[in-house]
Amino acid sequence: MTWRLPFGADLEQDGTARFRVWAPRAEKAQLTLRDRDSRKTVPMERNGDGFFSASARGWRPGSLYTFLLDGKKERSDPASRFQPEGVHGPSCLVDPSRFEWRDEKWKGLPAEDLIFYEAHIGTFTPEGTFESAISKLPYLKKLGVTCLEIMPVAQFPGARNWGYDGVCLYAAQNTYGGPGGLKKLVDACHAEGLAVCLDVVYNHLGPEGNYLADFGPYFTDRYRTPWGPAVNYDGPGSDRVRDFVIQNALYWVHEYHVDALRLDAVHGIYDFGARHILEELNGAVQAGARGLGRSVAVIAESDLNDARLLRPPKQGGYGLRAQWSDDFHHALHVSLTRETGGYYRDFTGPADWAKALRDTFVYDGRHSSYRDRRHGNNARDLPGDRFVVCIQNHDQVGNRAFGDRLSTMTDFSGQKLAAAALLLSPFLPLLFMGQEYGEKNPFQYFVSHSDPDLVEEVRRGRKNEFLSFGWKDIPDPKSEETFERSRLDWTLPGTREHRKILALHRDLIALRKSLRYSGRMDKRSFRVHADPGNGWIAWESRPAGRTSAAAVAAVFSFSDGGHSIRLPFRTRSFTEILNTEAPKYGGSAGPVRTGREGVIPFTGRGAVIGKIA
The missing domain is CATH 2.60.40.10 (Immunoglobulins)
Incomplete structure (x- = not known):
């Protein structure tokens, strides 16, 4: 049908x-x-x-x-x-x-194979359009990522916006190239073997050009989000509002052939009805996907640390395929930068990153000093490929006062260590555009609202948001210079240092794929070791049910200066597969092969991956 x-x-x-x-x-x-x-x-x-x-x-x-x-x-x-x-x-x-689609043989990718590359269309290329992004697809294919994740494209005011101020949920942004341009991009992705994940916003609409309230009760004053009135999912008239949103999800799947939907900030979706909107939406999408013979994943962004999003409805959950997990990022960020402002004060560094590897949520019912309450629940039993993790994304970069990237907050060795920590984790990894070659340009917050009062309100809101971090002198969101500063510099991948970290990302992604296909990236087979006092974490993994198979192990050191780490594994024989400080990646470390002594030398921060017999 x-x-x-x-x-x-x-x-x-x-x-x-x-x-x-x-x-x-x-x-x-x-x-x-x-x-x-x-x-x-x-x-x-x-x-x-x-x-x-x-x-x-x-x-x-x-x-x-x-x-x-x-x-x-x-x-x-x-x-x-x-x-x-x-x-x-x-x-x-x-x-x-x-529109003449050419992807009739495309059936999507298994969700466990997704390696996301998050891009903002307006700053991804000099032209800032859907069609100009097509020219970068061979580059992404060579990099090894498998899914282009596109930040929101529902029509927003003006030409400069992250996309979260969209007000016309069915209209692809005109300045990006409209519906024809987006379809060409999706079709081209599928021709390259790349899936497409579209970021959609169902927790609020933007403040300018939002005329839905003139038509019907799309919003409610029973709840309020940080971004404005909440969408009416459980009050009078909500049946039609729910259908409007569910049909929007189906629209992107059917008319635009997208392979995944990333639902923005579902903690801002309020629904106390008998069947939650997230469960109903996912059910409709999965039914539509089955009818098309395709695989479509529904993925939630959430800061609730609530495994209920993923558990099946028969267990009281919503049945989504995956959710973002910020704890991985926060623990790793603190390990690398030692930053302690704002929500980072909840994290201690390597010890918390080790817990994230073991349990997924660092805050799984623990008390959070930042929130001054217990936070989260237990997700330890869920597979790693039910969670999306990152070391950079649009929020973690752009919601810093100056949009500074990790490449400006840690040294070259730290960047490479972070890449290995991300891409060799048991979770689904996400790269933020430019991170793979160490982009230096910031990604700052920008808008082009036409209402001066609204612009002033946005400026005040940004300043207040950063008080707990101690950041001042915030870039002006309305300034066109703020937007221009945020464009990627595509000359960098060809320069020496950037070329080497790009090569590392390619090799790490290839290694990840080979380990996953051999069963060694399954979280259930991971055994994590940690010595936070000496600044190192290690894991070992052996394919489940194959005790005679060779195990793979990785050691991550967050310590500066020359030092050695004694392997914590039962066997001490270790043969290097990849070293982030190898000369080909801009380091000076020699090949690592240990004997009975089981000691690995480090020249500073870095990661070594190898086989253990």
Whole structure:
């Protein structure tokens, strides 16, 4: 059965355009249509349950339309597929069947094979468009990542934004290239064997151009998010709001062929109904994926440390495929930088990173001094590939006052150590664009709102957000210079130091794949050793059920200066596979092969991976 969007605008093969909108707050509605040659107003019929509908012949893709509510408020379609003039302008008729997909053989990738590469379309390339990103896909393929994760693209105000101020959930951003550009990018990714994960925002809408409240009870004052009114998932009228969001998820899967959805900040989604919106949304997506014969993963960003997101509904969970886990990042960040401001004060360094490797959540019911309460629950029994981890992402870089990257906070050896710690963890790794070659440019917070009062409010909010970190003199989010500073510098991968860390990332990803395919990246087979006092962590892994198979081990040292580490494994025979301080990666360490003494020399911070007999 072919999926069709049950509201919005639909173009029939006979040239009829059909329109349907949910507007229970309006007594009457009219449809206005226009193109270069003509303009027409059509009364809309009230159908019950708050819906209005109309049809018109002779209109084609590219024609513009709006809804006039009660003769006063002219608004774009809440389910508009394209906003060529931005959030305050009219909607545009789009015929989804006109795009010629070439990915009919693409069925997606197993979720456990995903290695994410997070990119912001506006700053990923000099042009900042969907189509310009296509030129970088061979580079990503060679790097070894398997999934391009695209930050939100739902239409936002202006041309400069992270995407979390989107207000037209069905419209791909006009300045990036609109729906045609995004489809070309997804199609090209699949041609390269790359999956696509789209970041979607269902916890709030942006403050400018958000006209949904004129149509119906899309928002509630029963709860409030840090970003504005909460979406109404459990109050009067919420059935249609839930359907609007669920259909949006299905829309990206069916009309844009995306392979995964990353749900932004689900801790800002409030639903006390009998069936949580996350469970219902995931169920609908999985049913749609089965119908398409494809694999589609629903992944949550959450700071709740709540395994319920992943547990099956029969165990009281929501059944999502994976969730982000910040504890891995925070513990590793503190180990590398020794930063203790803000939420980093909850983390001690290597000891907490060892706990993250063993248990996933560092805060699994422990008391958090930052929150002044117990936080999280136990996820130790869940496989590592149910969690996405990183050492950089848009939040952990961009939500620093100056958007400084790890490459500016730790030395070259520290960057390489961090890469090994991430890519040789039992979790699903995520790279943030440019991290693989040690990008130096910051990724700062930027907006291009047109309302001066709103811009001033954003400026105040950013300053207040960083008080607990002690950061002052925040870059101006509205300044175009802030945006331009955040673009990637694509000249760097060809320079000496950056070329070497890029080579390390490629080799680590290749090694990760070979270890995973041989069963050695399974968290259940990991045995973690730690000596936080001396600044080192180690793990060993042997394929489950294969006691005679060779084990693989890794040792991570966070100590500066020359030193040695005695292997904590039962066997002391160790043969190096990869050393982050090898000359090919810009270091000076020689090959490591130990005998009975089982001692590994380190020239400073670094990681060594090898076989143990």
